[in-house]
Amino acid sequence: MMQPFGSPSHKASQEEAEEGIARFEEYLVVQRMKEEADRAASSFAGQLSWLGPAERAEVARRYASDHFSQQQRMLCGKFARMRQIRAEYSQHYHTLRQRLAVLTGCFIVMALCLIPLALRIVA
Template identity: 45%
Template sequence: MTAMDERPVNADTLISEIEGHLLAEAARAESRAAAEAFAQRLDWLTPAERAEVERLYAEDHLSLTRQTWRHIAGRCLDLRGEYESRYRALRQRVLVGCLVGLAGAAASTVIVLAAR
């Protein structure tokens, strides 16, 4: 149950949300670190300019990370749809094959019994 709304919380959902927050914070930290590393190479900048370059670089880096995640998530959904479609088709083919095999076995049994 959550403290705010007293509704039951699914543990998997809660874990996914926590994982998402941790992943987002890791991306922010990575963006800040990349920005600092970039700005260190520009030793002629004043402290104010360096801070502005770091801020802008971190924003761009984080934006690119978000775009990449969205692209990957979209591709994952596409692949999931493709695999589900192929799995359904394969399952239908196996079922039809089993039914044809059973029908053949039943027909063979009838023929053998009728020949006696």
């Protein structure tokens, strides 16, 4: 059965879908970061021609691990800042909506007061 738009269950399922998409996007970002770390590590270890294959593989593994950890720390910092900015803008948006509602109410009251006055002047 289809749920009416705007109903609590519709909003909950929409939030679940958005959460699932966010998790999938996070997974894709992490996979891309791992691939980038592996490429950088292979490139770095490939320049160390005096090392044997096992040593080169160990250097590449450690380099990839360090590179991924550094990227992950930077990404966590960016996500934290993004959440902070989102909260700030949400608060500003809420404040602006409240101001708009007050101004709209004032305009309606003013219009209701001026219409009878204008009708008296015309009559």
